[in-house]
Amino acid sequence: MPPPDRSGERPRGTRGVSRRWFLGGAGVVAAGATVALAPKVVENVTTPTVTAPGENLVELTLRVNGDRVRLETDPRATLLDTLREPLALTGTKKGCDRGQCGACTVQVDGRRVLSCLTLAATLDGTEVTSIEGLADGDELHPMQQAFIDHDGFQCGFCTPGQIMSAVSLVQEGGAGSDEQIREGMSGNICRCSAYPFIVDAVRSGREAMG
Amino acid sequence: MRPYAFTRPGSVRAALAEADGGSAYLAGGTTLVDLMKLEVSTPSRVVDINRLPLDGISVDSDGLHIGALARMSDVAGDQAVRTRYPMISQALELSASPQLRNMASMGGNLLQRTRCSYFRDLTTACNKREPGSGCAALTGHNRMHAVLGTSEACVATHPSDVAVALVALDTQVHLESRDGTRTVALAEFYRLPGQTPQVENDLRPGELITGLTVPALPWATRSLYLKIRDRQSYEFALTSAAVALDLDGARIRGARVAAGGVGTRPWRLGAVEQALVGRTATPDTYEAVVASVAEDARTLPHNVFKPALLRRTLVRALVTLGGRA
Numbered sequence: 023m024p025p026p027d028r029s030g031e032r033p034r035g036t037r038g039v040s041r042r043w044f045l046g047g048a049g050v051v052a053a054g055a056t057v058a059l060a061p062k063v064v065e066n067v068t069t070p071t072v073t074a075p076g077e078n079l080v081e082l083t084l085r086v087n088g089d090r091v092r093l094e095t096d097p098r099a100t101l102l103d104t105l106r107e108p109l110a111l112t113g114t115k116k117g118c119d120r121g122q123c124g125a126c127t128v129q130v131d132g133r134r135v136l137s138c139l140t141l142a143a144t145l146d147g148t149e150v151t152s153i154e155g156l157a158d159g160d161e162l163h164p165m166q167q168a169f170i171d172h173d174g175f176q177c178g179f180c181t182p183g184q185i186m187s188a189v190s191l192v193q194e195g196g197a198g199s200d201e202q203i204r205e206g207m208s209g210n211i212c213r214c215s216a217y218p219f220i221v222d223a224v225r226s227g228r229e230a231m232g
Numbered sequence: 233m234r235p236y237a238f239t240r241p242g243s244v245r246a247a248l249a250e251a252d253g254g255s256a257y258l259a260g261g262t263t264l265v266d267l268m269k270l271e272v273s274t275p276s277r278v279v280d281i282n283r284l285p286l287d288g289i290s291v292d293s294d295g296l297h298i299g300a301l302a303r304m305s306d307v308a309g310d311q312a313v314r315t316r317y318p319m320i321s322q323a324l325e326l327s328a329s330p331q332l333r334n335m336a337s338m339g340g341n342l343l344q345r346t347r348c349s350y351f352r353d354l355t356t357a358c359n360k361r362e363p364g365s366g367c368a369a370l371t372g373h374n375r376m377h378a379v380l381g382t383s384e385a386c387v388a389t390h391p392s393d394v395a396v397a398l399v400a401l402d403t404q405v406h407l408e409s410r411d412g413t414r415t416v417a418l419a420e421f422y423r424l425p426g427q428t429p430q431v432e433n434d435l436r437p438g439e440l441i442t443g444l445t446v447p448a449l450p451w452a453t454r455s456l457y458l459k460i461r462d463r464q465s466y467e468f469a470l471t472s473a474a475v476a477l478d479l480d481g482a483r484i485r486g487a488r489v490a491a492g493g494v495g496t497r498p499w500r501l502g503a504v505e506q507a508l509v510g511r512t513a514t515p516d517t518y519e520a521v522v523a524s525v526a527e528d529a530r531t532l533p534h535n536v537f538k539p540a541l542l543r544r545t546l547v548r549a550l551v552t553l554g555g556r557a
Contacts, residue, residue, distance in 0.1 A: 080238055097238030097278065100265070121266055124331060133305075133334045139265045140335070143238050144258065144280050187331065194330075208465035209329020 087155030
């Protein structure tokens with residue numbers, strides 16, 4: 023994966039209709055803008071995805087897939103819910119929401135973490151990369167292509183987390199052998215049990231990433 | 233999740249000033265955020281300590297110094313830790329998942345709460361979560377629960393792997409509060425549940441773990457953490473052993489032995505260490521010295537296998553480390 027874009031300019035390859043284009047182009051998220059946190063009732067009351075603005079909002083500025091984002095967030099909001107709701111980046115999936123399945127894996131400052139256990143309020147000044155940040159325009163990241171080529175999924179729900187974890191594993195230098203790949207991917211559960219093909223995909227993606 | 237006030241202090245002094253009896257320090261969040269979602273933990277104030285300058289890892293003549301905010305993955309991968317204290321690296325890398333290890337801090341690891349499912353379930357009795365309510369684990373699913381250090385009030389297992397290795401190595405914990413600093417032995421930092429299982433350690437209200445010191449121990453280069461679990465990876469221990477051996481040829485000069493997955497706190501086995509000294513490093517020796525381990529264990533209906541499994545875990549670790557000389 024290329025180094026994160028810190029220039030403040032639009033990252034490369036964001037032309038065309040994509041969620042990132044929508045974010046940048048529609049002005050929902052732009053330098054200096056504040057994302058509106060519309061009052062919203064959610065069914066899962068244990069995890070407030072978006073709450074009405076109150077006296078206790080936390081202001082922060084971060085980069086999400088290269089775009090500068092200013093947020094006022096409820097201190098209870100997770101990075102996962104912040105990506106999916108106000109930022110409309112729904113590629114990151116909510117599996118268990120308890121730090122057990124890995125479906126919500128993203129990178130913060132280049133390290134893979136679980137966005138469901140990361141409070142957005144702690145991320146001021148950080149750089150977040152989600153699955154939407156991997157492709158170069160219409161050109162998929164080599165690991166994304168490898169998952170397609172090797173049929174590394176069935177239902178696909180865990181796949182964004184699998185790919186984020188796989189990219190990280192290769193960057194960490196921990197994808198040397200199939201055994202290392204299995205251990206290094208152990209935090210990402212696949213209920214369809216596509217594990218053998220996932221290992222094939224990670225091995226192939228490792229070669230393609232160089 | 234219940235509402236809370238949120239602050240992001242930039243210094244230890246500012247963090248201590250923010251803390252009170254109802255507050256919680258937030259580091260990696262892998263325990264706290266999880267428990268706040270479940271409403272098992274309901275702090276009125278969350279003090280984000282991630283900006284505090286407490287993430288160093290260094291070695292000097294006193295030993296290994298680990299900042300409280302050093303992440304598990306960074307400590308595990310540190311070259312000095314790998315070569316001088318392999319059991320620390322191994323215990324960390326056999327814990328949780330890569331994502332969680334990137335997040336979780338060392339201080340937070342030591343304070344992580346039990347994985348007892350009844351502690352995490354508001355609808356059931358749990359003396360640790362709600363003192364006086366009872367213990368649903370005694371008559372429930374208790375395969376993963378403790379057999380050493382338990383009481384009628386609580387049988388919850390201490391879940392940390394690295395704490396087992398750190399206890400074996402006589403690790404000291406550095407604490408700071410508005411009243412000043414103090415240092416306590418990690419082994420004494422943890423409390424047995426007794427009748428007050430909600431009190432798990434020696435930490436005072438508002439007090440912060442700032443770091444750890446693992447004393448120098450040259451022969452810890454020959455050390456091992458062995459973890460036995462239901463899955464190959466990403467699972468808590470049924471039993472585990474942290475072992476270091478000081479060998480003079482085939483003769484054992486010194487030993488460090490501690491066990492995990494079996495106790496209400498990390499379990500140092502001092503009698504085994506003493507019994508090993510002066511003996512010849514052979515499987516017969518290992519079998520003999522562990523024969524009485526956990527003979528006072530109080531097993532539960534689903535974990536009667538643990539004392540025997542623990543003894544076999546210890547023998548396996550000793551054989552792996554000391555060989556059959």
